Amino acid sequence: MSKTLAAASARPMILSLLLRGESYGYRILQDVTALSGGTIDWSEALLYPVLHRMEKEGVIRSQWKVSEEKRMRKYYVLTDFGRRELEVEKERWLSIHGAFLRLWTPAEESD
Amino acid sequence: MFDLEKAISEWRERMQADPALEPGQIAEIESHLRDKIDDLTSRGRTPEQAFEEAVLGLGETSVIGQQFFKVYTSRRSGRPSWQPPRFVPALAWNYVRTAARAFRRHKGFAVLNIGGLTVGMLSFLLIMTWVRNELSYDQFHEKKDRLFTVLTQDQGGSWSTTPYALPPALKESYPEVEEFARVWPWHDSLVRYADVRFNENAITLTDPGFFRMFSFPFVRGNSGTALPDKSSLVLTETAARRYFGDEDPTGKVLHLADPDQDFTVTGVVRDVPLNSSLRFDMVGRVEWLGEDRLARWTEWVGPAYVQLRSGTAAGPFNEKIKEIFRERLGPNWPPSPVLQPFSKSHLYAEGRPGVIVLVVVFSAIAVLILLLACVNFTNLSTVQSIQRAREVGMRKAVGATRSQIARQFLGEALMLSFLSMGLAVLTAPVVLPAFSLLAGKSLTFLGGDPRGLIGLLVLATTATGLLAGSYPAFLLSSFKPVETLRSRTAAMPGGTVFRKALIVFQFAASVGLLVGSIAVGRQLRFIRTFDLGFDRDQIVTLENNPQILPRLDTFKQQLRDRPGVLNVTFAGQRPHAVGQAVGVDWDRNPGPFPISMGYTVVDYDFFETFGMTIVRGRAFSPAFSDETADSCIINEAAEKIFGWEDPIGQMVTWNHPAVDPSNRNVRIIGVVKNFFDRSLRSEIRPFIFRMRRPWNQYIFVKVDKNRVAEALGEVKAAFEKFAPDYAFTYEFLDEAFDSQYAVEAQTGRLFNSFSVLSVFIAALGLFGLAAYTAERRTKEIGVRKVLGASISGLVGLLTKEYLALVGAAVVIAWPVSYFFMSRWLGHFARRTSLSPLYFVAATAAMLAVVLAAVGLRTLRAARANPADSLRYE
Numbered sequence: 001m002s003k004t005l006a007a008a009s010a011r012p013m014i015l016s017l018l019l020r021g022e023s024y025g026y027r028i029l030q031d032v033t034a035l036s037g038g039t040i041d042w043s044e045a046l047l048y049p050v051l052h053r054m055e056k057e058g059v060i061r062s063q064w065k066v067s068e069e070k071r072m073r074k075y076y077v078l079t080d081f082g083r084r085e086l087e088v089e090k091e092r093w094l095s096i097h098g099a100f101l102r103l104w105t106p107a108e109e110s111d
Numbered sequence: 112m113f114d115l116e117k118a119i120s121e122w123r124e125r126m127q128a129d130p131a132l133e134p135g136q137i138a139e140i141e142s143h144l145r146d147k148i149d150d151l152t153s154r155g156r157t158p159e160q161a162f163e164e165a166v167l168g169l170g171e172t173s174v175i176g177q178q179f180f181k182v183y184t185s186r187r188s189g190r191p192s193w194q195p196p197r198f199v200p201a202l203a204w205n206y207v208r209t210a211a212r213a214f215r216r217h218k219g220f221a222v223l224n225i226g227g228l229t230v231g232m233l234s235f236l237l238i239m240t241w242v243r244n245e246l247s248y249d250q251f252h253e254k255k256d257r258l259f260t261v262l263t264q265d266q267g268g269s270w271s272t273t274p275y276a277l278p279p280a281l282k283e284s285y286p287e288v289e290e291f292a293r294v295w296p297w298h299d300s301l302v303r304y305a306d307v308r309f310n311e312n313a314i315t316l317t318d319p320g321f322f323r324m325f326s327f328p329f330v331r332g333n334s335g336t337a338l339p340d341k342s343s344l345v346l347t348e349t350a351a352r353r354y355f356g357d358e359d360p361t362g363k364v365l366h367l368a369d370p371d372q373d374f375t376v377t378g379v380v381r382d383v384p385l386n387s388s389l390r391f392d393m394v395g396r397v398e399w400l401g402e403d404r405l406a407r408w409t410e411w412v413g414p415a416y417v418q419l420r421s422g423t424a425a426g427p428f429n430e431k432i433k434e435i436f437r438e439r440l441g442p443n444w445p446p447s448p449v450l451q452p453f454s455k456s457h458l459y460a461e462g463r464p465g466v467i468v469l470v471v472v473f474s475a476i477a478v479l480i481l482l483l484a485c486v487n488f489t490n491l492s493t494v495q496s497i498q499r500a501r502e503v504g505m506r507k508a509v510g511a512t513r514s515q516i517a518r519q520f521l522g523e524a525l526m527l528s529f530l531s532m533g534l535a536v537l538t539a540p541v542v543l544p545a546f547s548l549l550a551g552k553s554l555t556f557l558g559g560d561p562r563g564l565i566g567l568l569v570l571a572t573t574a575t576g577l578l579a580g581s582y583p584a585f586l587l588s589s590f591k592p593v594e595t596l597r598s599r600t601a602a603m604p605g606g607t608v609f610r611k612a613l614i615v616f617q618f619a620a621s622v623g624l625l626v627g628s629i630a631v632g633r634q635l636r637f638i639r640t641f642d643l644g645f646d647r648d649q650i651v652t653l654e655n656n657p658q659i660l661p662r663l664d665t666f667k668q669q670l671r672d673r674p675g676v677l678n679v680t681f682a683g684q685r686p687h688a689v690g691q692a693v694g695v696d697w698d699r700n701p702g703p704f705p706i707s708m709g710y711t712v713v714d715y716d717f718f719e720t721f722g723m724t725i726v727r728g729r730a731f732s733p734a735f736s737d738e739t740a741d742s743c744i745i746n747e748a749a750e751k752i753f754g755w756e757d758p759i760g761q762m763v764t765w766n767h768p769a770v771d772p773s774n775r776n777v778r779i780i781g782v783v784k785n786f787f788d789r790s791l792r793s794e795i796r797p798f799i800f801r802m803r804r805p806w807n808q809y810i811f812v813k814v815d816k817n818r819v820a821e822a823l824g825e826v827k828a829a830f831e832k833f834a835p836d837y838a839f840t841y842e843f844l845d846e847a848f849d850s851q852y853a854v855e856a857q858t859g860r861l862f863n864s865f866s867v868l869s870v871f872i873a874a875l876g877l878f879g880l881a882a883y884t885a886e887r888r889t890k891e892i893g894v895r896k897v898l899g900a901s902i903s904g905l906v907g908l909l910t911k912e913y914l915a916l917v918g919a920a921v922v923i924a925w926p927v928s929y930f931f932m933s934r935w936l937g938h939f940a941r942r943t944s945l946s947p948l949y950f951v952a953a954t955a956a957m958l959a960v961v962l963a964a965v966g967l968r969t970l971r972a973a974r975a976n977p978a979d980s981l982r983y984e
Contacts, residue, residue: 025139036571044147045169048139049178056182074139088746 006042009060010050012089013040018060018078019086025051025074051076059085119144120164131176131191144169154664195345200305202515207504208366210523217498223879224491226533227872228575229538231484235571236539236869237546238477240554243564245470247386248457252326254418257289258453259425262413262462265446269462275397275404276436277448278318281417284512287428290320290418293397293405294389297413301368301656301836302393304354313349313366315391316521322380324418325389331361332378342398344374347382350392368836369657370399385553388457402665407769408439416453425450449977469858471964476865479620481575483869486613487876488579492524493610494883497585503587504595516588524580525573532572541904549864551857582609611916614880617873617928618957624866625953626928630945631859634936637943638852644786645686646722649677649819650844651826652685653810658834663714670829675815681714681807686721687848689788694766695799705766708749709788709796718783720813728759728781731802739802747785747809749797750790758782765801777801787941790851794940812845870960877913877964884909885972893977905973910965917954917961925950 017023017031025047032040054060059082067073078086119141126137144165152160169175180191214221242787261273261281278291299312321832322334322345329337330348337345346364351360360376367374374395383390397405404412419428420631433447458467503516540556547554557564659666667679684691694705715738716793717723718730726747731738743765750758758779765777785795814822823841830839892905900908929945936942 011915012686024142026143026150043170044176045140045172045175048136048143049175049182052179052181071142071145072138073142 006040009040010042011054012093014051014054014076015059015078015082015086015089018076018082022063022075022077024076028076054082058082060074073108113157113162115158115162117146118159118162121564128171128842129172129176131180133179136179140169140175144865181715196384202519202636206519206522207526208527213495213499217495219471219882220491220495220879223875224488225527225531225534227487227875228484228528228579229534230868230872230875231481231487232532232535232572232575233538233542234480234865235477235537236568236769237481237542238473238865240539240543240556241546241552241565242470242474242477244386244552244554245457249386249454251384251387252324252453254324254326255454256452257419257421257423258324259417259419259450260453260456260462261417262449263411263446264449264462269449270411271414271456271461273413273415273448274408274410275400275412275415275534276406276408278415278417278450279516280435280439281432281448285428285431287419287423288422290324291415292318292321292324292417293413293415294321295397295400295413296389296391298395298399299369299654302354303366303368304363304640307354309353310840311392313390313392315389315394316397317394318397320418321394322378324416327380327383330381331359337378338394338396339377341398342372342374343377343396345378345380345394346376347380347392349382351376352377386458403715407768409647414862417450419450425452459568463510464660465709469854472858476624477623480865480869480872481571482578483617483620483872485575485579487879488524488527488575489582489834490610490613490876491879492580492583493586494880496583497887499587500595502588503590507590507592508596513588517584520584520587521580522626524583525576528572528576528579532568536568549857551853552850555812563884571853609757614877614913614916615919615923617876618917618961619924621866621870621873622920622924622953622957623755623928624854624862625956626924626949627846628859628862628866629949629953630928630936630943631855631862633943633946633949634939635852635855635859636889636940637941638791638855639849641787641791641941642794643687644723644784645688647844647848648721649814649816649825651812651814652842652844652847653812653826653830654811654840655681655808656834656837658836659810659830660805660807662833663807666810666829666833669832670812673825673829674824675818676812676825678716678720679811679816680716680720680811681804682717682809683712683803683806685809685844685847686711686786686788686789687844688851689798694797695749695797696766697761699754704763706752706797709798710765710767711788711800712806713800714802714804714807717811720811723786724784724786725781727757728779730781731800738780740774741777742780742802744781744783744800745779746795748795748796749799750782752797753975755945763799765799770803791939791941830961853893870957872897874960874964877961878968880910881913881968883968884912889972889980892972892975893980896973897970897981902970906966906969909969909972910962913961913965914958917958920957921954924953928953 013032014028017028023031029042029044032042051060051062055062059079061079062074062076062100064072065067065075066103122144123137123141126132126140127134133687147165147168148158148161151164152158156164177191184191249255260271260272261278262269263273268771275293278293282288282291295316296313298314298316299310300314302309317338319338322329322337327453332345337343345362346354354360354365360379363376364373365376366372380394386562400412404410419425429449435448436446449462451459458470459465459535505515506519507513541552543556663681667681670676670679689709689711691710692707693710695708696705700706713730713731715733718725725744727750728744729745731742735742745753745758753761753763755761759781761779762776764780765775767775783800786796786798787793788798789796812822812826814826826841827839830837888909895905895908928950933945
């Protein structure tokens with residue numbers, strides 16, 4: 001997958017994952033890999049600057065917590081603004097998706 | 112045994128070295144690292160394998176830092192302030208910083224260095240502005256590549272007048288000639304429109320082809336309809352405004368007192384650009400010169416121009432028309448017409464190199480001054496290099512290569528060079544008005560299309576930077592790190608041969624320019640005071656006009672008795688600017704053709720007014736019945752050619768084409784002492800005077816030098832009484848005479864200022880060098896002083912070195928300047944000799960500057976208390 005497409009899809013992907021509940025960097029990475037069957041491969045360390053940027057934008061919020069393994073971990077949750085942003089993103093991606101679908105569905109509509 | 116916690120803490124320390132990463136960010140990544148290690152070990156990796164794989168998976172840590180920085184910075188580039196800009200090679204930033212630091216610490220050197228360079232560049236800029244102006248003459252005509260000046264050439268040289276029968280004949284017989292224009296720029300007349308009257312003295316008479324050939328854009332009318340007939344007239348905007356204000360001048364009627372006719376304005380053109388060699392306020396038809404003059408092949412009336420069809424080469428065409436005078440006038444007419452590109456007419460007036468010589472000379476001086484500034488820069492940078500020796504040592508010690516060091520200092524020189532050019536460009540508009548005055552031109556900085564000039568400046572600046580910086584760069588990069596770090600003075604460059612050679616060059620150039628400016632100045636003085644064979648002081652010159660012309664004797668009588676007026680006379684030309692010639696024949700003429708002699712017409716009292724000595728016979732006098740009929744007076748040169756033992760009473764034939772053949776035989780009544788009737792660039796020639804009153808274009812009044820103002824008032828009153836329609840303008844003959852040498856005077860002024868400048872630049876550099884030497888020898892001076900040396904002895908010691916250099920410079924400068932100045936003086940038929948005194952004076956001036964620059968600085972060093980300089984030993 002191209003770098004630019006990966007970068008462009010990172011934001012809606014992270015927002016969607018966080019919609020299921022709070023999460024942290026390493027798990028987000030694993031979830032993405034699992035969801036895409038390994039086709040989406042983000043550069044590990046660069047996830048964190050992206051998360052920080054999104055927090056600065058105000059779509060997510062972070063919190064240091066002690067995990068079950070008794071280690072400090074930084075958890076991210078969606079904000080209300082983030083939810084609304086996700087709706088916008090969703091519409092955008094769905095319209096692109098729909099356009100491709102129509103393009104790639106053969107015949108019928110040609111007349 | 113692998114210790115995971117130790118490995119992680121080492122990894123953390125590495126991360127902490129990146130200034131872009133905050134501790135919290137590192138902690139977050141660390142937690143990621145630990146998660147991944149746990150994950151990997153649970154899948155069967157050993158802790159060591161898991162750690163390595165996890166760290167590898169994180170990727171380049173510096174990239175992480177950058178990305179984090181970008182998130183939080185407000186800088187658009189996202190570049191942290193501690194990182195060099197992306198497009199600057201890693202160390203360049205450091206170079207700029209150290210250079211700036213070196214500047215701050217040695218302000219004196221920096222000022223001398225940049226100041227000298229700026230002055231040099233400024234001179235270069237000014238000279239180039241002047242050169243550009245000279246080269247821009249006549250380049251604005253669209254068809255300039257096809258326009259040619261018709262010159263006449265014989266074995267004696269070339270001149271720019273031509274018989275006015277020639278251009279139409281050329282067009283008729285040669286299809287190559289598309290257009291022609293005879294341009295007679297010397298008509299003047301009183302011009303009247305209702306009550307508005309002006310004396311116009313820039314009326315050009317020409318053919319209608321004029322406006323089709325030359326690009327003088329029309330504001331009213333067009334080149335096709337301009338000058339349809341003899342009574343049409345084209346004005347420039349300024350001239351039109353004089354008479355009509357803001358009204359439309361087309362169709363209006365102007366009255367010209369000469370030839371007493373009404374003219375209709377058929378067009379208005381924009382004012383003639385300053386860089387045009389064709390100049391006019393009004394343009395009329397050339398037919399006013401008279402049909403017979405236009406049809407004559409024997410009179411070289413005035414300038415003419417032709418336009419050739421595109422694709423016609425002038426060279427072969429010149430061959431074709433070479434014989435045209437011989438065909439028309441018989442085999443005894445040696446001259447040939449020659450077409451010279453019109454665009455060259457300013458630089459090669461009359462077909463001879465004129466202004467072009469100045470352009471070349473001053474371009475050379477500009478380059479010379481730039482070189483002098485380079486030399487200064489090189490010398491100062493070299494001696495200053497000692498301050499940078501440690502820096503070079505350090506750089507080399509930590510691994511800089513020689514070429515890196517050289518590039519660093521070359522870059523520094525380039526930077527300074529561009530800085531100086533920047534300063535020069537900023538100063539130029541400020542000094543340009545003064546320079547324009549000096550050059551006698553109105554110059555505009557970067558006027559017209561400046562691309563060529565800008566390109567030249569960038570080129571010159573780069574060349575200066577590279578030239579000036581190459582030696583210091585070479586020297587600095589050769590320093591041995593060990594020596595520079597061990598002691599301060601070990602690496603100090605001493606009085607190297609190279610640096611001495613540069614100083615000698617600088618001195619030689621300065622002395623040479625000084626000799627030049629002294630010689631030019633002396634020659635100008637020589638010309639001004641030269642005995643021309645007639646007296647040109649206290650003579651008021653007026654232009655004659657049709658209202659005075661018929662009443663010459665009454666005018667003279669009225670004026671002569673007035674207080675302060677000593678004498679009054681008339682003549683066809685001013686005696687220093689005659690120029691014209693006539694064929695003279697006599698029965699004992701050994702050759703087949705009449706001899707060409709200078710001539711003018713004069714009136715009674717001419718020789719008395721001008722204090723010219725009659726050596727035989729007598730002057731023209733009203734006591735004799737009719738002098739205009741057949742009397743003439745010759746000069747000694749003519750007497751020698753005629754060869755009679757006693758020429759008085761002999762008859763000669765004065766073959767002037769405009770005079771009736773019955774009036775051409777004249778009797779010699781007197782011989783006058785030789786005199787110069789042209790500029791001193793030409794020799795004395797045989798000369799013949801006649802009386803012919805209608806041709807008296809000038810009035811001369813000799814006034815009492817103690818009552819000049821009074822006499823001028825009288826002249827004005829008489830003039831206004833006799834010629835109420837004409838404006839009273841006068842000129843003193845000696846001033847008119849001096850103005851013949853305007854080009855020389857301008858050369859002299861420019862020469863003076865640039866030689867002073869070059870000495871100034873040399874002095875700047877010297878001052879810096881002396882400061883350096885004094886500093887370098889501080890201890891030596893201290894020791895000598897302690898041992899009893901006197902101050903004067905010490906100054907002598909330190910200055911001696913420079914005196915030797917002046918001596919060496921003189922050996923070069925004297926012969927070179929002798930060669931060039933004797934060539935320049937060779938242009939004058941009468942010239943001052945190149946006195947050895949000029950060379951001595953120039954050298955003395957240079958010595959004085961050297962002593963002042965070096966002596967002052969060394970005096971300070973010599974007077975310092977030796978205790979101060981020796982204390983630290």
